[in-house]
Amino acid sequence: MGDNLGRLSELPRTLLAHTPTPIEHLPNLSAYLAGASLYVKRDDCTGLAFGGNKARQLEFYLGEALFQNADTILISGAVQSNFVRSAAAAAARLGLACHIQLEERVPNTDSLYRSSGNVLLNHLLGATLHSYSQGEDEFGADQRLREIAADLMKHGRRPYVIPLAPGHPPLGAVGYVVAAREILAQLDTADYSIDGMVVASGSGHTHAGLLFGLRAMGSSISVLGVCVRRSARAQLDRVRAHCDELSSLSGLQSPVKEADIQLTDDHLAPGYGQLNATTKTAINLGAKYEALLLDPAYTGKAFAGALQLARSLDTQQALLFIHTGGTPGIFAYGSTLLEEKGD
Incomplete structure (x- = not known):
């Protein structure tokens, strides 16, 4: 990383992601839409x-884990969490054991949701699965993980816990500080310019890291975070806190102003991991017009926000949608997606 990112360049890191990822036009x-040009x-x-x-985020979490000589990774997430699936994959690649704690975060799920998609992959990747009955108790979930870690230590293991709750160094966000630099380098050689970016905002690490990185490197491109977990008011506090924590971690004064957090x-609505009409429509439009596959929990909702914003702009402007993945989740929602397609 460049010198303008302070101490972030000194953090332990293990390469996991295939980067740079491409930027594509969605003609x-x-x-x-007859609005702003869309890129992804x-x-x-x-x-x-x-x-x-999550591959970008895990480069720094697992970099620290390996630096600490850990041999086991522990992580919590929703039943269809992309983060825990990616952690299981990274652990398998690095020869580490992985314990996953799945929270009951989404109501009224069917058997497909509980057995397909990311859940199936967790099993194939060799992770040990645990269950946590609450879905909105991040601190309690972290405490339970620490208890599992303590038991593993009694059996000679060296565990590393990736925390769920806020208040920890935002190592995941650092992955998107790096991604911001990558995007700006790509745009520097492109024959078009970008007026704004749109990204899903859940844990807030991707959103905060992207925004912090852009501002730290002198870019004023706007970033709209589409809430997928909590209200905009609650998410504002979380993204702001992550930016402040990145400032402390880097040793730099935060370049992010309150007005930057959009x-x-x-x-x-109706909540995390639950489909609505605009998300169904976004998923269907992405697939039908661009063969772009989006999931119901994250990228489908974020793309709905991107479509809404693009329609409000003129054809001389351009938006970049950050596709954060989540493809396996599509299969877990198969029965719901096929009920009645959005228009």
Whole structure:
């Protein structure tokens, strides 16, 4: 990393993602919308067990784990979490054991949701699965992971816990500080310019890292975070905190101002991991017009936000959608997606 990113260049890192990922134009959808031109950053193509944004984040978590000589990774997430699946894949590649704790975060799920998609991959990747009955208790989930880690230590293992709750160094966000530099380098040689970016905002690490990296490197490109987990008001606090933590981690004054943190929760209801009409429509349009596959929990909602914003802009402007992956989740929602397609 460049000198302008302070101490972030000193952090332990293990390479996992296939980068740089391409930026592609979406000409069919751009013509259909008759608004801003749409481009997509294909971070669904990062290569680690179906790819996704978590490969970039895990380079720093697992870099620290290896630096600490850990032999076991522990992580929590929703039943269809892309993060835990990616962690299991990274652990398998690096020869580490992996313990996954699945939270009951999504109500009224069917058997397909509980056995297909990321759950199936977790089993294939050799992870040990645990269950946590609560879905909105991040601190409790982390405490339970620490208890599992303590038991593993009694049996001679060297565990490393990837925390779920806020208040820890945002190592995952560092992956998207790096990605911001990558994107700016790609745009520097492109024959088009980007007026804004759109990304899913859940844990807030991708959103905060991208925004911090852009501002630290002097870019004023706007970043709209589409809320997929909590309200815009609650998410603002989380993204702001991550940016402040990145400032402390890097030793730099935060380049992110309050006005830089743009959020919408227009596509969140009825809640995390639950489909709505605009998300179904976005998923269907992406597939039909561009063969772009989007998942119901994250990228489908974020793409709905991108389509909404693109329609409000004129044809002289351009948006970059950050495709953060999540492809396996499509299969877990198969019965719901086929009920009645969005228009």
